Amino acid sequence: MADYTFKEKVVVDPSDARAFEKALYVAAGMRKEDAAIVADHLVKADERGVYSHGIQRNSIYLNRFKKGGTDPRGVSRVVKEFGGTALIDGGNAMGMVTGKFAMEKAIELARKCGTSAVSVTSSNHFGTCAYYVQMAADAGMIGMMWTINCGNIMAPTGGVERQLGNNPFAFGIPTRKHPTIIFDAATSVVARGKIVVAMKTHSPIPEGWALDKDGNPTTDAEKGYWGTVLPFGGYKGYCQTFVNAMLAAVLNNSAFGPTIIDLYEEPEKIQNNGFLLQCIDVNAIDDIEGFRTRVDEAIDYIKGGKKASGVEEIYVPGEIEANNEAKARKEGITYPIEIVEESHRFAEELGVELRLTK
Amino acid sequence: MADYTFKEKVVVDPSDARAFEKALYVAAGMRKEDAAIVADHLVKADERGVYSHGIQRNSIYLNRFKKGGTDPRGVSRVVKEFGGTALIDGGNAMGMVTGKFAMEKAIELARKCGTSAVSVTSSNHFGTCAYYVQMAADAGMIGMMWTINCGNIMAPTGGVERQLGNNPFAFGIPTRKHPTIIFDAATSVVARGKIVVAMKTHSPIPEGWALDKDGNPTTDAEKGYWGTVLPFGGYKGYCQTFVNAMLAAVLNNSAFGPTIIDLYEEPEKIQNNGFLLQCIDVNAIDDIEGFRTRVDEAIDYIKGGKKASGVEEIYVPGEIEANNEAKARKEGITYPIEIVEESHRFAEELGVELRLTK
Numbered sequence: 001m002a003d004y005t006f007k008e009k010v011v012v013d014p015s016d017a018r019a020f021e022k023a024l025y026v027a028a029g030m031r032k033e034d035a036a037i038v039a040d041h042l043v044k045a046d047e048r049g050v051y052s053h054g055i056q057r058n059s060i061y062l063n064r065f066k067k068g069g070t071d072p073r074g075v076s077r078v079v080k081e082f083g084g085t086a087l088i089d090g091g092n093a094m095g096m097v098t099g100k101f102a103m104e105k106a107i108e109l110a111r112k113c114g115t116s117a118v119s120v121t122s123s124n125h126f127g128t129c130a131y132y133v134q135m136a137a138d139a140g141m142i143g144m145m146w147t148i149n150c151g152n153i154m155a156p157t158g159g160v161e162r163q164l165g166n167n168p169f170a171f172g173i174p175t176r177k178h179p180t181i182i183f184d185a186a187t188s189v190v191a192r193g194k195i196v197v198a199m200k201t202h203s204p205i206p207e208g209w210a211l212d213k214d215g216n217p218t219t220d221a222e223k224g225y226w227g228t229v230l231p232f233g234g235y236k237g238y239c240q241t242f243v244n245a246m247l248a249a250v251l252n253n254s255a256f257g258p259t260i261i262d263l264y265e266e267p268e269k270i271q272n273n274g275f276l277l278q279c280i281d282v283n284a285i286d287d288i289e290g291f292r293t294r295v296d297e298a299i300d301y302i303k304g305g306k307k308a309s310g311v312e313e314i315y316v317p318g319e320i321e322a323n324n325e326a327k328a329r330k331e332g333i334t335y336p337i338e339i340v341e342e343s344h345r346f347a348e349e350l351g352v353e354l355r356l357t358k
Numbered sequence: 359m360a361d362y363t364f365k366e367k368v369v370v371d372p373s374d375a376r377a378f379e380k381a382l383y384v385a386a387g388m389r390k391e392d393a394a395i396v397a398d399h400l401v402k403a404d405e406r407g408v409y410s411h412g413i414q415r416n417s418i419y420l421n422r423f424k425k426g427g428t429d430p431r432g433v434s435r436v437v438k439e440f441g442g443t444a445l446i447d448g449g450n451a452m453g454m455v456t457g458k459f460a461m462e463k464a465i466e467l468a469r470k471c472g473t474s475a476v477s478v479t480s481s482n483h484f485g486t487c488a489y490y491v492q493m494a495a496d497a498g499m500i501g502m503m504w505t506i507n508c509g510n511i512m513a514p515t516g517g518v519e520r521q522l523g524n525n526p527f528a529f530g531i532p533t534r535k536h537p538t539i540i541f542d543a544a545t546s547v548v549a550r551g552k553i554v555v556a557m558k559t560h561s562p563i564p565e566g567w568a569l570d571k572d573g574n575p576t577t578d579a580e581k582g583y584w585g586t587v588l589p590f591g592g593y594k595g596y597c598q599t600f601v602n603a604m605l606a607a608v609l610n611n612s613a614f615g616p617t618i619i620d621l622y623e624e625p626e627k628i629q630n631n632g633f634l635l636q637c638i639d640v641n642a643i644d645d646i647e648g649f650r651t652r653v654d655e656a657i658d659y660i661k662g663g664k665k666a667s668g669v670e671e672i673y674v675p676g677e678i679e680a681n682n683e684a685k686a687r688k689e690g691i692t693y694p695i696e697i698v699e700e701s702h703r704f705a706e707e708l709g710v711e712l713r714l715t716k
Contacts, residue, residue: 080643082472082642083441083442083470083471083472083642084442084471084472084473085471085473085638085639085642085643087644112441113441113442113443113471113472114440114441114442114471115441115442115443115471115473115474115475115636116473117472117473117638117642119643119644142604142605142609155663156660156663156672156674157672157673158665158666158671158672158673159660159663159664159666159669159672160663160664160665160666161663163659163663171601171605181600181601181604183598183601185594185597189591211666214666214667215665215666215667215669216666232592232594232595233547233590233591233594233595234590236543236590236591237590237591239541239543239675240541242539242541242656242674242675243529243531243539243675245656246500246531246653246656247500250649250652250653250656251638251640251643251644252643252644253644253648253652256652256656257656257659257660258659278473278636280443280475281443284440284443284475285438285443285445285475285477285609285610286445286610286611290611291608291609294608294611294614295604298603298604298608298614298615301521301615301616302514302521302522302600302615305513305514305517305518305519305521306517306518307516307517308513308516308517308518308572308573308574309572309573311516311517311573313516314514314515314516314517315515315516316514316600317597317600317601
């Protein structure tokens with residue numbers, strides 16, 4: 001939550017947040033069932049503490065409706081299907097609606113063929129990858145996702161130009177007693193948003209976050225802002241982001257490189273965003289119950305390792321977010337007041353009477 | 359080639375190297391056709407400049423035959439098949455033989471179902487991932503591979519014990535005019551071998567390579583040797599290595615964590631090594647010729663970007679290795695004399711008359 005101050009907090013009931021968000025997106029022109037998908041997606045991200053992908057995105061999504069970039073009533077459809085594969089045209093609908101449709105298809109195909117690969121084109125920003133790989137894991141499957149970012153912010157190793165996104169990718173692994181293993185990561189060291197905040201607050205940035213526009217390492221946030229974000233793990237992160245782009249976008253001729261439409265700066269333009277979903281039905285290879293037990297044992301083994309001095313707990317992928325989610329469902333979601341007030345302004349504009357409440 | 363000195367070089371004809379290696383493994387008990395697979399795998403790694411996975415591994419592989427850890431005449435077989443998935447029992451054969459068998463199955467299944475997932479158990483160290491994802495790309499498919507390392511050398515983030523391997527993973531993407539895109543990476547910042555060399559030469563190691571046994575950052579190679587190697591990209595690399603282990607080993611009950619057999623230190627023990635191969639037949643989703651063109655265009659776009667000062671060329675994943683391979687095929691493979699002499703000692707022991715020559 002580095003992007004917000006918590007000077008004044010508002011605790012909101014998650015069901016109220018879902019009802020509010022659904023009403024907001026219905027008022028903005030979406031069908032009720034589609035608006036409910038968007039609402040669940042955004043509020044779940046906030047429950048998990050991933051505020052960057054929560055209701056604070058109302059501003060950009062609603063603006064894209066207003067400016068014509070995204071079609072609130074777009075319909076996704078399967079245009080090609082073969083064995084365990086499908087190609088889906090997102091119909092320029094909200095990405096969360098297309099993403100859920102596509103993962104449901106991927107799960108159906110993997111049930112039939114043991115494994116699946118569903119390639120999506122003509123989509124929009126779809127929220128978090130975690131949401132979709134969780135769906136796969138809930139179905140007793142291993143889920144994978146490969147995406148391309150809606151904005152070029154990274155240079156290839158040795159380059160200085162913004163040629164690539166920090167294309168996120170994700171994995172979901174079913175468990176029994178432990179929360180689902182979810183590894184959902186962008187390929188940059190940090191989100192560009194953190195550099196924006198440092199610039200706004202006149203703070204330096206740590207070495208290793210960004211390069212200036214000439215490709216030199218910088219700790220000056222403004223120079224980093226006008227330069228490029230660094231990939232995680234050096235050249236390996238650059239290779240990963242390039243591969244993710246091939247899988248997500250180049251495979252089905254979605255936007256890549258020069259044809260990428262910036263999510264924030266070009267709200268009137270169609271994004272043609274692509275992504276790839278894969279499922280493996282554990283039962284096709286092993287027995288899901290045995291697998292769940294072994295993954296739980298693997299988690300216990302890792303968490304039971306000797307800790308470094310000062311470390312209270314060793315976490316496994318997705319555990320911190322799952323803990324946040326459990327807490328938010330019991331105690332409510334803690335929002336910075338700025339986010340709540342911004343959402344209320346949209347509600348007023350759109351004539352929505354609901355408000356975010358405890 | 360950080361692990362070897364090049365004080366005295368020997369240039370070897372790649373066909374001679376293949377013939378020599380095949381004879382060596384036949385003399386060690388392998389069937390001719392299987393020995394040819396191992397020979398091609400190891401020599402190709404050397405051609406690509408990946409000497410760590412080339413014929414310098416003769417010592418460990420032949421030792422495992424001698425001590426009984428690996429069965430030179432092991433036979434791999436499909437034990438379960440459903441749709442695009444298969445479970446393969448490697449039969450404790452040489453990993454390169456099992457790996458090739460498994461990737462051929464994965465390609466066959468993806469041709470039938472558009473995509474495939476082939477899970478392998480009871481295998482041994484299989485060389486480089488690059489070899490297999492290249493096979494997929496040669497078949498007009500996207501190849502992926504997830505593996506577990508034969509040795510625990512990494513701590514989870516926050517831990518200090520060697521609980522995880524630097525489990526490599528790889529992707530292969532078909533191209534037309536450019537070499538196949540191959541991203542084949544371990545999840546540690548550097549191979550542990552580099553720390554061993556630094557220790558032997560009493561050199562310091564850069565910060566960020568390793569932690570001491572108490573989990574503190576260290577530049578002392580010996581302390582790093584007795585400690586743990588660091589994951590690439592911090593906690594993201596740890597998450598990736600954990601996920602890779604779930605996909606490669608825990609999925610089919612191969613060795614993981616406490617049951618890992620160290621490749622080097624336990625040559626008499628059966629490894630029960632696991633891995634996972636995936637293919638996507640590009641034709642199932644798009645048209646392979648269109649895809650090849652777009653990947654080539656993507657490569658041209660990246661390579662055409664503005665370079666940082668002092669950078670002569672921007673490379674794409676696998677390009678440097680492909681350049682090495684083209685050069686070695688024309689001019690021969692340049693080996694350090696130590697590697698050649700070691701291989702010749704094995705030849706003498708096994709009564710092989712061939713020698714590595716130019």
